[in-house]
Amino acid sequence: MSKYTPHTGQDIDVMLREIGLNTVSELFQDIPDELKVKGDLKLNIPDGLSEMETLRLFKDIASKNKVYCSIFRGAGAYNHYIPSSVNNITSRAEFLTTYTPYQAEISQGVLQSIFDFQTMMCELTGLDVSNACVYDGATAAAEACKMTLDKKKDHIYVSSAINPQVLQVIRTYLHPLDIEVRMVPVIDGKTDLEYLSYALNENTACFYMEQLNFYGLIENAKDFGAVCQDRKIKFILGFNPIAAALLPSASECKADIAVGEGQPLGLPLSFGGPYLGIMTCTSALMRKLPGRIVGETVDTHGKRAFVLTLQAREQHIKREKSTSSICSNEALCAMRAAVYLSTVGTRGLEQVAQQCLNRAHYLADQLCTIKGIRMRFHGEFFHEFVTVSDVSASRILEICDEHQILAGYPVGENEILWCATEMNSKADIDYLVKCIKDALK
Amino acid sequence: MKLLYELSKEGRNSFQLPTDGIKDYTLCEKRTSHVRLPDVAEIDLHRYYQALSKRVHCIESGFYPLGSCTMKYNPKINDVVASLPGFAEIHPLQDLSTVKGAVEVYELLNRGLCEVTGMDAMSFQPAAGAHGEFTALLAIRAYHHHHSDFARTKVIIPDSAHGTNPASAVMAGFEVVSIPSTPEGFVDIEALKKVVGKDTAALMLTNPNTLGKFEKGIKEITNIIHEHGGLVYYDGANLNAVMGIVRPGDMGFDIVHLNLHKTFSTPHGGGGPGSGPIGCKKILVPFLPKTELPYRCGTEEQFDSVGKVRSFHGNFLVSLRALVYMITLGGKGLRNASEMAVLNANYLYKKLAPLYGETADTICMHEFIVSAESINKEIGVRAIDIAKGMMDKGVHPPTIYFPLIVKEAMMFEPTETESLDTLNEVAEKMKEIIGEAYADPQALHDAPKSTPIGRADEVMAARNLILRYRFH
Structure with missing residues (x-):
């Protein structure tokens, strides 16, 4: 008997006899001998540890990572409060140890929770349809761009102010399809509307921008949506699900598709994953939406039931003709998001968003009281902003690190992208500013 | 059952954040309507999810032989480790000097998985199996282009393959050439020889194949592709059959993807998150996705990377769980897991085959297929009816109607964590x-009866689309 295999020696004998074999190795008789691994597989890592030793080893490894007391860094991964209910509910074995709900009759719990999630995503964006999620925000953006392609299109436009990681993923996804990714320049940290309106043409598939751009600035997404609508170009808007509580919705901005990174909704930072790709779109584009979609129907007794629907879009039916190859997604993360949103509710989400806004503005004001630090851009920002300093960014990062503070993300020699959320108390912000002031004296 | 939205009543929610006197900032422009979210008391939220949880079959509620999905037991220690603050609370953009532990996790996993697969380096960015396929095919494409070989536009895929294979190939810019399989699901070597040529970029294969049989002629197949200048891709969906017994690298494969959520016991989570790392031979290392983490010491630099396939470094906490599993089992334990998986499959096959009018006279690997075709012909009962009948007995059905080349297919994968008694x-x-x-075919057509709902009307769901809750 070995770990997690319940077979006793006697069991094995009984089973082999039933099969008509004498030894376990005979089970592998179809494998040519010359290909087989000789002797035991050596992994060259700690091997066959007991549970106690394993935990000890990993506690030791975990201690080599620095967990900061206060975090002022975002840039695509945000430190938000995770209510206790989120971990409690999503660690139930029923949700944790089941798979894609192919068999509706014994998967109603998962299907219904996805249906809840879809409703909430439609509410955040104001758009008609949501899928059950994709891998992360970046792949959601890339998949969205792919949805807008047809034979006549040979390029897309994206704002130069989007998250660089998202841009890289979009490039990776479109490169093999020979679709060019063209950039719309930035003026004072914000996307150049006039440039876009001249640039769009009949071969443009879509324009992608982020409502909160990489520099934290709030783009006038409505104006871009109007231009795209006027020119009949698909408009894809990247949104932040916390900011969505307060900012004009994707639908108000005339977006055809809205995508976002769902990590702020109850997912820990966890070194970048697992995260959650949110995708919603108008009914017109629904059949191009990749991934699972849950629909409501009835059972044989006329009772409400939920099933995976519109499956004719998907790889297991359409194979090479499907819009995407996605199969496994981030279902448990979507459930975390749904539980998070249900825990905070409408007012709670607005409270979180408002506090992000308030604290970021307080942080900006306070940082700018330090001699030699000023704002890089002039536009309105949400919970992130860029400062430029006389001293190098690395010097400021170093000062913060010494005080167990993770400073903003360096985006230039002297530029830092700061972030504040509901997690950064006034005392934390004051302490941060004091540490920098003292060190630069 | 009511939706959470239908339990909502304004004013029930009591969520609160602390305030500390920072003044309100007023936005220039706000949305015109509130985001409507459920407004429920915390206890009712928990009762709602408790009720949902009773309407799910999971590994811990009973046997779950979903073929190709490897629904093995998910050890708790994996989750305990993944919840340590040193892993769960680190920012992906922290300075490398502050995340040495995370890099070590990837280093160990890279080393271990290279040994299991016989590859030289891994990339952990792909978030799931299909994502790994896509990424690996991009690397293959970049490899050919790097050698100024732009004519290799085709990927050969047997008709017994998973649907993700052809879909990923097209996403990566290739044309799919489908070849027939023998009735046992083996590659039809003559058919392969006819289509392979200067336009072949790669062959995608899973071994054991989707019928649960080991492709004996694998070396000949990989040789044929290599002789014609193509590369061979290993779909790791079925790796659970052969860990420590035979390695894709030794069979002649150049690149593989693994499903850590299957083979390496990380929870499936109702559909994800998974983790679909890819491993490859030296010749393909330069084309792997870009990474900022120095965990592949000693291997060549990525001078011609395919780029990034997702943000940051991949599904870290899933990869971490897989490493915990690998370390608790060790090389011997992994081999034992595969042996017991294959033993279980053969035992169950021996027991079930006669029921379907088949003789279990060959050996299968970790999964097997029985066909309800003869039962269907005789009494009009289909695979789906049997599947629904299983639910009434508290057993999750196998994968049905896959692979497509077997009529009325029922694909069972018991996994190694099930006991003889089960x-x-x-x-x-x-x-x-x-x-x-046989006694009453209609009873099975009417099944299931003891589940939370009866058979769901999928046609109605697709015709009369209700994809979100509508407020009244």
């Missing part, structure tokens, strides 16, 4: 079901 019970239940089917 298999015997299940075999007994299957016997009852088939017996009942």
Whole structure:
């Protein structure tokens, strides 16, 4: 008997006899001998540890990572409060140890929770349809761009102010399809509307921008949506699900598709994953939406039931003709998001968003009281902003690190992208500013 | 059952954040309507999810032989480790000097998985199996282009393959050439020889194949592709059959993807998150996705990377769980897991085959297929009816109607974590079901009866689309 295999020696004998074999190795008789691994597989890592030793080893490894007391860094991964209910509910074995709900009759719990999630995503964006999620925000953006392609299109436009990681993923996804990714320049940290309106043409598939751009600035997404609508170009808007509580919705901005990174909704930072790709779109584009979609129907007794629907879009039916190859997604993360949103509710989400806004503005004001630090851009920002300093960014990062503070993300020699959320108390912000002031004296 | 939205009543929610006197900032422009979210008391939220949880079959509620999905037990220690603050609370953009532990996790996993697969380096960015396929095909494309070989536009895929294979190939810019399989699901070597050529970029294969049989002529197949200048891709969906027994690298494969959520016991989470790392031979290392983490010491630099396939470094906490599993089992334990998986499959096959009018005279690997075709011809009971009947007995159905080349296919993958007693019970239940089917076929058409809902009307769901809750 070995770990997690319940077979006793006697069991094995009984089973082999039933099969008509004498030894376990005979089970592998179809494998040519010359290909087989000789002797035991050596992994060259700690091997066959007991549970106690394993935990000890990993506690030791975990201690080599620095967990900061206060975090002022975002840039695509945000430190938000995770209510206790989120971990409690999503660690139930029923949700944790089941798979894609192919068999509706014994998967109603998962299907219904996805249906809840879809409703909430439609509410955040104001758009008609949501899928059950994709891998992360970046792949959601890339998949969205792919949805807008047809034979006549040979390029897309994206704002130069989007998250660089998202841009890289979009490039990776479109490169093999020979679709060019063209950039719309930035003026004072914000996307150049006039440039876009001249640039769009009949071969443009879509324009992608982020409502909160990489520099934290709030783009006038409505104006871009109007231009795209006027020119009949698909408009894809990247949104932040916390900011969505307060900012004009994707639908108000005339977006055809809205995508976002769902990590702020109850997912820990966890070194970048697992995260959650949110995708919603108008009914017109629904059949191009990749991934699972849950629909409501009835059972044989006329009772409400939920099933995976519109499956004719998907790889297991359409194979090479499907819009995407996605199969496994981030279902448990979507459930975390749904539980998070249900825990905070409408007012709670607005409270979180408002506090992000308030604290970021307080942080900006306070940082700018330090001699030699000023704002890089002039536009309105949400919970992130860029400062430029006389001293190098690395010097400021170093000062913060010494005080167990993770400073903003360096985006230039002297530029830092700061972030504040509901997690950064006034005392934390004051302490941060004091540490920098003292060190630069 | 009511939706959470239908339990909502304004004013019930009591969520609160602390305030500390920072003044309100007023936005220039706000949305015109509130985001409507459920407004429920915390206890009612928990009762709602408790009720949902009772309407799910999971590994811990009973046997779950979903073929190709490797629904093995998910050890708790994996989750305990993944919840350590040193892993769960680190920012992906922290300075490398502050995340040495995370880099070590990837280093260990890279080393271990290279040994398991016989590859030289891994990339952990792909978030799931299909994502790994896509990424690996991009690397293959970049490899050919790097050698100024732009004519290799085609990927050969057997018709017994998973649907993700052709879909990923097209996403990566290739044309798919489908080749027929023999009735056992083996590659039809003559058919392969006819289509392979200067335009072949790669062959995608899973071994053991989707019928649960080991492709004996694998070396000949990989040689044929290599002789014609193509590369061979290993779909790791079925790796659970051969860990420590035979390695894709030794069979002649150049690049593989693994499903850590299957083979390496990380929870499936109702559909994800998974983790679909890819491993490759030296020649392909330069083309792997870009990474900022120095965990692949000693391997060549990525001078011609395919780029990034997702943000940051991949599904870290899933990869971490897989490493915990690998370390608790070790090389011996992994081999034992595969041996017991294959033993379980063969035992159950022996028990079930006669019920379907088949003789279990060949050996299968970790999964097997039985066909309900003859039962269907005789009494009009289909695979789906048997599947629904299984639910009434508390057993999750196998994968049905896949692979496409077998009519009325039922693909069972018991996995190694099931005991002899469980298999015997299940075999007994299957016997009852088939017996009942012959006695009264209609009863199975009407199944399931004891589940939270009866058969769901999928046609109506697709015709009358209701994809979100509508407020009244």
